[in-house]
Amino acid sequence: MTxxxxxxxxxxxxxAVVSAETHRFTATQYYVTYSxxxxxxxxxxxxxxxxxxxxxxxxxDASDAKVADTPNPQIGPFYVDGAEPGDTLVVTLIRVxxxxxxxxxxxxxxxxxxxxxxxxxxxxxxxxxxxxxxxxAHGVARTTTPGVKPGVIELPIAPMLGCIATAPRNSEAFxxxxxxxxxxxxxxxxxxxxxxxxxxxxxxGALLFMxxxxxRMGEGEVVGTGLETSMDVEFSVDLIKKKAIGWPxxxxxxxxxxxxxARPLLEALQHADTEMLSWLMDDYGFDERSASLLMGEAxxxxxxxxxxxxxxxxxxxxxxxxxxx
Numbered sequence: 298m299t300x301x302x303x304x305x306x307x308x309x310x311x312x313a314v315v316s317a318e319t320h321r322f323t324a325t326q327y328y329v330t331y332s333x334x335x336x337x338x339x340x341x342x343x344x345x346x347x348x349x350x351x352x353x354x355x356x357x358d359a360s361d362a363k364v365a366d367t368p369n370p371q372i373g374p375f376y377v378d379g380a381e382p383g384d385t386l387v388v389t390l391i392r393v394x395x396x397x398x399x400x401x402x403x404x405x406x407x408x409x410x411x412x413x414x415x416x417x418x419x420x421x422x423x424x425x426x427x428x429x430x431x432x433x434a435h436g437v438a439r440t441t442t443p444g445v446k447p448g449v450i451e452l453p454i455a456p457m458l459g460c461i462a463t464a465p466r467n468s469e470a471f472x473x474x475x476x477x478x479x480x481x482x483x484x485x486x487x488x489x490x491x492x493x494x495x496x497x498x499x500x501x502g503a504l505l506f507m508x509x510x511x512x513r514m515g516e517g518e519v520v521g522t523g524l525e526t527s528m529d530v531e532f533s534v535d536l537i538k539k540k541a542i543g544w545p546x547x548x549x550x551x552x553x554x555x556x557x558x559a560r561p562l563l564e565a566l567q568h569a570d571t572e573m574l575s576w577l578m579d580d581y582g583f584d585e586r587s588a589s590l591l592m593g594e595a596x597x598x599x600x601x602x603x604x605x606x607x608x609x610x611x612x613x614x615x616x617x618x619x620x621x622x
Contacts, residue, residue, distance in 0.1 A: 317342070317344040317345055317346075318341075318342070318345050318346070319345070319346040319347075319348060320339060320341060320345060320346070320347045320348070321348045321349070322338070322339050322347055322348070322349040322372075323349070323350070324338065324349070324350070324352075324372040324373075326338065327352065327356070327364070327365035327366070327370035327371060327372060327508075328370065328371050328373070328374075328473070328506065329365075329366055329367065329368060329369060329370055329371070329472065329473045330470045330471060330472055330473060331371070331462045331463075331464060331465055331470065331471045331472075331473060331475075331479060331481055331506055332464060332465070332469070332470035332471075333464040333465070333468065333499075333500040333504055334468075334470065335373075335374055335464075335504070337374055337375070337376035337502065337504065338372070338373050338374060338375065339373075339375050339376070340375075340376045340378055340502075341375055341376070341377055341378065341534055342377070342378045342379070342534075343377065343378070343379060343534060343535045343536045344533070344534075344535060345533065345534060346391065346531060346532070346533045347375065347530075347531070347532055347533070347534075348529075348530075348531045349372060349529075349530050349531075350372075350396060350527060350528065350529055350530065351371075351372055351458070351507060351508045351509070351510050351527060351528045351530055352364060352365060352370055352372075352508065352527050353400075353401075353509075353510060353525045353526050353527050354367065354368060354369050354370075354459070354508075354509050354522065354525045355367055355401070355525065356370050357527065358527050359396040359397050359527045360397070361397060361399060368472070368473060368474050369459070369460055369472075369473035369474055369482060369508055369509045370473065370508055371460060371462075371473050371506040371507060371508040371509075372506070372507055372508055373504070373505055373506040373507060374464065374502075374504035374505055374506050375503075375504070375505040375506075375534070376502035376503070376504060377502055377503045377505065377534050377536065378502070379536060379538075380498045380501065380502050380503035380536055381498060381501060381538075382466075382498055382499055382500065382501070383498065383539060383540075383541045384498040384503075384536050384537060384538050384539065384540065384541075385495050385496070385497065385498065385536070385537040385540045385541070385542050386463055386495070386496045386497075386498050386503045386505065386534065386535075386536060387493055387494070387495050387534065387535040387536065387537060388461060388493070388494045388495075388496065388505065388532055388533075388534055389492075389493050389494075389532060389533045389534075389535070390458070390488070390489060390490055390491065390492050390493075390494070390530070390531075390532050391490070391531040391532055391533060392490055392529065392530065392531040393456045393457060393458055393489055393490045393510070393528055393529075393530055394433075394456055394490075394528060394529045394530075395431050395433065395454065395456055395510070395512045395526050395527070395528060395529075396526075396527055396528060396529045397431070397526060397527055398430055398431050398432075398433075399428060399429070399430060399431065399526065400428070400429045400431055400438060400511075400512045400524035400525055400526040401426055401427070401428050401429070401522075401524075401525050401526075402426065402427050402429065402520060402522045402523065402524055402525060403426060403427075403520040403521045403522045404425050404426055404427050404520070405520060406519055406520055407518075407519055407520060407521045407603070407604045409603045409604060410517065410519035410520075410603060410604070425442075427440055427441070427442055428441050428442075429441060429512070429524055431454060431512050431524075431526065433454070436453055436454055437451050437452065437453055437454060438451070438452055438453075438454050438512050438513060438524055439451045452513060453513070454512045454513050454524075455486065455489070455512075455513040455514075456489060456490070456510065456511070456512055456513070456528065457485070457486050457487075457488050457489040457510070457511050457513075457514060457523070458488050458489070458507055458508070458509060458510055458511075458528070458530070459482055459483070459484045459488075459508075459509030459510070459511055459514075459523065460473060460480075460481060460482045460483070460484075460506065460507060460508045460509040461480050461481075461483075461488060461494055461496070461505070461506070461507045462479045462480035462481040462496070462505070462506045462507075463479050463480060463496045463497060463498060463499060463500075463503045463504060463505055463506075464479065464499060464500045464503070464504035464506075465477065465478075465479045465499060466478075466479075466497075466499035466500070467499075472606070473506075473508065473509070474605055474606060475605060475606045475607060476556070476558035476602070476605055476606075476607050476609050477558050477607060478497060478543065478544055478545075478558075479496065479497065479499065480494070480496045480545045480556075481558070482509060482602075482605050483545065483556050483558065483601055483602070483609045484509075484511075484514065484518045484523070484601055484602040484604075484605065484609065485547070485556060485599070485601035485602075485609060485611055486513075486514055486516055486599075486601070487547055487549065487552075487554060487599075487611070488547065491549055491550065492547055492548065492549045493547070493548045493549070494545060494546075494547050495537070495542060495545065495546040495547070495548070496542075496545050497541065497542050497543070497544075497545075498536075505534070507530065507532075509525075510525070510526055510527060510528035510530075511523025511524050511525060511526070512524035512526050516599055516600060516601065517600045517601070517602060517603050517604075518601070518602040518603070518604050518605075519603065519604070521604045542572070542575075542576075543568075543571070543572050543575065544556060544557050544558075544568055544569065544572040546572070546576060547611075550616075551615060551616060551617075552597075552613045552614065552615055552616060553573075553576065553613065553614055553616065553619070554611050554612065554613040555569045555570075555572040555573045555576065555611065555612050555613070556569065556601065556609055556610075556611050557569030557570075557571075557572065557609070557610050557611075557612070558605075558607040558608065558609045558610075559607050559608065560606075560607055560608055561608070562600070562603065562608045562610060565607065565608050565609060565610040566598070566610045566612070568610075569610050569611060569612040570592070570596075570612055573592060573596070573612045573614070574588050574589070574592065577591065577592070577614075577619075581619055581620055582620060591614065591618060592612075592614070595614050595615065595618045596612055596613070596614060597612070597613045597614070597615075598610065598611065598612055598613075599611040599613065
């Protein structure tokens with residue numbers, strides 16, 4: 298279900314006036330795979346905004362009702378008019394905000410997050426999930442299980458989307474738990490309000506999916522979840538025509554970032570480093586040597602997830618070290 302509101306007039310590349318619209322979209326169908334086989338839920342144009350809601354990884358909506366299958370049901374796909382293979386889709390996250398007062402998480406460290414001998418000797422075999430309350434007025438989330446030691450855990454909320462993807466290339470389909478070149482379940486804390494995510498376009502229309510909101514998440518997602526909850530989301534789309542990128546790129550006020558995904562973790566790092574090198578050379582005027590020098594002394598590295606079918610590593614550089622462009 299959609300409502301359209303014309304909000305502005307833009308001048309297109311050929312000089313024609315193009316009306317930008319705000320679409321109010323309510324999903325009626327959810328998908329647990331990224332695939333070009335799924336029919337478009339909504340057509341949007343470059344410059345358009347979409348105001349919508351995502352549901353949580355368990356398929357629960359803003360009223361905490363079960364409305365979809367798991368895992369990680371996605372809204373969309375959104376067909377971006379004019380998007381063609383070889384373009385780059387730019388998704389600007391204008392607002393990502395929890396829309397209910399509960400979140401759930403796993404209660405035990407994931408196998409890849411701890412020593413194997415610990416799993417054999419000490420790990421609990423059954424671990425209860427934890428429900429948290431979200432106090433938006435105070436900007437915090439709190440545990441609810443009585444007897445948590447040494448007491449109730451209270452943490453600031455930091456809303457993010459675990460999943461944003463375009464349809465994969467070559468008629469491939471991936472489960473919505475998987476990250477890859479197309480984006481997907483990258484589970485990076487930086488995919489939040491104010492960020493610009495750049496994704497490869499591999500099929501006509503790009504076919505944009507999103508979901509898996511977290512009220513907050515520790516880096517690495519070491520329990521296999523964040524604080525899983527439903528979200529109010531507002532985003533806009535744009536295109537960089539005839540510019541192909543190899544891996545998702547992310548930008549905020551302070552950093553440029555690349556998200557590489559693979560197993561083993563080293564391969565994910567290699568993908569991210571290679572894409573960062575290309576970005577510096579293509580867009581910022583560096584040659585291979587100078588880009589290598591900068592990366593050698595200014596690169597920062599985050600581990601986004603170590604629990605998904607592919608692991609995700611983020612390489613990033615502060616904008617203060619880059620020439621203006």
